[in-house]
């Protein structure tokens with residue numbers, strides 16, 4: 001893999017930036033954790049492998065100085081969206097792009113190994129070998145990847161200053177992106193309602209999904225949590241949980257870059273990204289807009305056209 | 317009443333239903349891939365395969381509870397005057413927390429010191445706690461993040477439990493720890509357990525040996541000097557997202573917020589869990605916030621568990637090493653690693669300097 005090249009690039013860009021945001025090994029072999037590199041020695045600690053799931057671009061709007069950041073193809077959409085929405089100054093960011101062949105969902109691996117503690121993890125092209133006290137198991141990455149990788153359209157970052165390897169093209173059909181949403185749409189309203197209610201019933205309102213979301217810009221001022229006034233009751237009913245998720249989903253309409261962070265981080269394993277993907281599909285059909293792919297675009301909710309090509313309000 | 321028993325695996329459901337005869341049972345239930353403590357009903361599937369995603373804390377200390385209900389009423393003969401009528405309910409049913417882990421049960425003892433063992437006990441917590449029997453499942457071994465043995469616990473520690481059960485020979489060896497626990501042992505499906513005791517002991521020793529101990533030099537006090545060192549926190553916690561996952565999943569976090577939620581003339585005073593990781597946690601009415609930055613809030617979380625609490629309660633640590641905050645943190649923040657940097661440094665300041673260098677990473 002291109003870890004070596006990544007280290008070289010980091011050392012090369014470090015003098016120009018305050019920090020380089022990358023990944024390093026985490027508390028066990030199945031986890032990586034973000035690292036803010038400020039010295040060349042620290043660059044030796046970085047890793048790039050299919051465990052590098054965290055979308056590091058999320059840290060950009062809160063950085064006060066010039067930084068460099070390592071991004072996968074999907075993560076780069078976050079940066080493009082930030083550019084569209086004026087949330088970062090592109091001149092203050094050095095983008096280290098990593099062409100990516102798919103990452104691993106830690107939850108899927110943990111389930112497959114019966115939640116045993118992990119002693120070692122190693123990679124060969126397209127597969128991962130996990131060692132636990134009861135032996136070794138090998139999985140194809142395609143079998144333990146998050147759903148976004150199965151339909152990835154942008155394996156190579158859309159914007160970058162440096163690339164760690166040769167660009168790769170997507171071999172996944174464009175129609176596959178919303179296959180899961182289409183499947184859900186095939187269900188009756190009652191079935192869909194039951195599905196979402198049973199999922200959101202597990203929510204503990206920890207807001208990890210919101211805080212990990214690169215496009216949730218309100219963060220500490222989120223109306224789900226303000227205290228004066230308390231816009232939303234602090235009671236823990238299913239209605240209130242649903243309310244919070246509706247707020248999150250609607251505020252992401254035409255902005256969700258489909259990074260899947262909300263879903264990855266949910267400690268209750270709720271498929272939080274589904275609602276947002278459904279809304280994205282609608283936005284695509286209505287406005288012909290895909291978030292985070294073209295820095296020159298404007299998100300449809302940021303502009304007003306008297307006549308929208310696909311909305312016929314005058315003929316109602 | 318015997319204080320040792322044996323329960324074959326196939327009788328678990330029967331056992332839980334018997335516990336539920338005159339009590340509400342909270343048990344780890346499987347929903348999709350998630351294991352959550354829920355009020356048990358026969359349609360639910362209990363899972364003891366791994367520690368639940370959530371601790372059972374909410375069974376005794378609910379995430380949100382109504383402390384009192386109020387209603388403003390006009391006085392009949394003087395309609396200009398409003399009276400307020402209050403209703404308080406602390407009439408909680410008997411309850412059982414079934415299938416928590418030793419770290420979960422110890423979590424209640426951390427909260428007990430604050431909510432019960434004081435001159436002004438919290439009537440809600442106290443009543444629920446007294447009414448609850450805790451039947452704990454000892455761990456066969458650790459899962460990712462566990463470090464109970466480093467903070468005075470262990471996969472078979474009985475503190476906080478009324479009964480502990482250890483997996484042996486296609487069933488569970490049960491041992492009563494308290495009188496409340498002994499009452500459980502008289503249920504008809506519990507068989508004689510004396511012959512399983514040795515095996516259970518061996519299994520528990522094996523499990524204990526398998527848990528990592530991040531503080532092998534002992535649970536020393538944290539150095540005040542280092543704890544106060546400014547940029548240490550900024551460096552170690554730059555990656556934190558300020559969410560509530562670590563605190564809401566913690567069996568020992570007990571901070572709360574109180575809100576009056578009123579609609580016209582009626583309302584409730586509710587208490588809900590708060591999280592020191594939220595920006596609003598210490599926001600004062602004046603608008604001033606003593607902990608505006610996330611690293612200050614994280615410092616509070618570590619400080620509370622490993623420094624202020626032990627200082628106040630005879631060295632007791634307010635973390636039971638359940639590992640949830642580590643395994644579910646979106647960015648894999650490891651509290652044991654951070655406490656490791658803060659521990660034991662006085663003996664050799666140079667070692668600390670080296671660790672600090674590391675901490676920046």
Ligand code: SF4
Pocket residue numbers: 202203204205206207208209210265266267268269270272
């Ligand atoms: S991360 Fe999961 S549990 Fe937490 S608020 Fe979001 S959906 Fe709810």
Ligand code: SF4
Pocket residue numbers: 209212213214215216252255256257258259260261262263273276
């Ligand atoms: S809503 Fe979820 S998938 Fe969409 S941008 Fe936010 S974290 Fe990513």
Ligand code: SF4
Pocket residue numbers: 208555556557558559560561562563593641644645646647648649
């Ligand atoms: S330490 Fe992890 S779980 Fe806790 S607030 Fe920070 S990001 Fe969230």
Ligand code: SF4
Pocket residue numbers: 562565566567568569621634635636637638639640641642651
């Ligand atoms: S601080 Fe973390 S490891 Fe300790 S009891 Fe709380 S959740 Fe568990």
Ligand code: SF4
Pocket residue numbers: 367417418419420454455457458459462463464465470471472527636637638639
């Ligand atoms: S920390 Fe882990 S091994 Fe220890 S008691 Fe808790 S769940 Fe079991």
